[in-house]
Amino acid sequence: MRRYLSLPAAVFAPPRPGPAGRADALLLDVSARAPADLPALKARLCARPPGGPALFLRLGGLDDPELGPRLDALMPAAPEGLVLPGLRRGADLADLGSRLAVAEAEHGRPDGATRILGWLDNAAGLLAAGPLAGASPRLCALAWDPAALAAELGAAPCDTAGALIPPLAQARALLRLAAAAAGVEAVDVGDDGTAFWAAARRDGFGAGCVRVGGGADA
DSSP states (O other): OEEEEEEEGGGOOTTOOGGGGGOSEEEEEOTTOOGGGHHHHHHHHHTSOTTSOEEEEEOOOTTOTTHHHHHHHHGGGOOSEEEETTOOSHHHHHHHHHHHHHHHHHTTOOTTOSEEEEEEOSHHHHHTOGGGTTSOTTEEEEEEOHHHHHHHHTSOSBOTTSOBOHHHHHHHHHHHHHHHHHTSEEEEEOOSSHHHHHHHHHTTOSEEEEEOTTSSOO
8 A cells, every 4th residue: 555645845855855765655735835945945856866755746726826836946846746735626637737738848848747636625526526537637646635624614523432523434435436436546644543554455545645744834
C-alpha cells in the first residue's frame, strides 16, 4: 500500500526531507507562500534528489488569484502533479488541466506530464463525485478530507469510541466508490496508526495519506 505525506513547504529541505524518506509521494502545501518566497522554494524543489518520492504541489484552489503565479513560478521544479483542493465537479478538473497544458508548453514539459490528485474536502464535491470519471486524463487519484468535512458539518469527526461519525463514514465510502468509477487510486486520509492503515487496506484503498509538520504552511 502506498504512503503519502502531506506537509508544509517550510519543512521540505532536500536532500533529506525528514520522514519523507518513507513516502511514495509528498503533497507539499505551498498555498500560503508569498510570491517573494517562490524563487527560493523553487531552488529547494529543483535540488531534490532523483529517485525520491513523487512531488505533488498544493498551490491553491481554482478561485485563488495566486494559483497562476505559483504555477508559473514552480513549474520549472517539474512536479509530478498538483493537488486540487475544493474539487466540486468534473469541470474543475478540466479547468486545471487546461492551465497545466499551457504551463507545460511554456516550460518545455511534455503535454500531460503533470497529473492531478483531486482533494474532495466538501459535501458538494463528494455528492457529485460520480461524474468525475473521464473528466480529465490527468486525474490519477482521489482523496478525501475528514477534518474539513467535519468542520463543514459543525461536528467532531469521531464518536467517543474513536469511530468516524456516520456522515463521514458515508463520505469515505463515496470517495472509494468515486475513485473506482474513475479508475484512479483511492487515498484514505487519517493518522499514522495501525488501525488506520489496516482499515484502508481492508476497504481497498490504494494509498493512505498522513499529515506531518502541522499539515499547513508556515
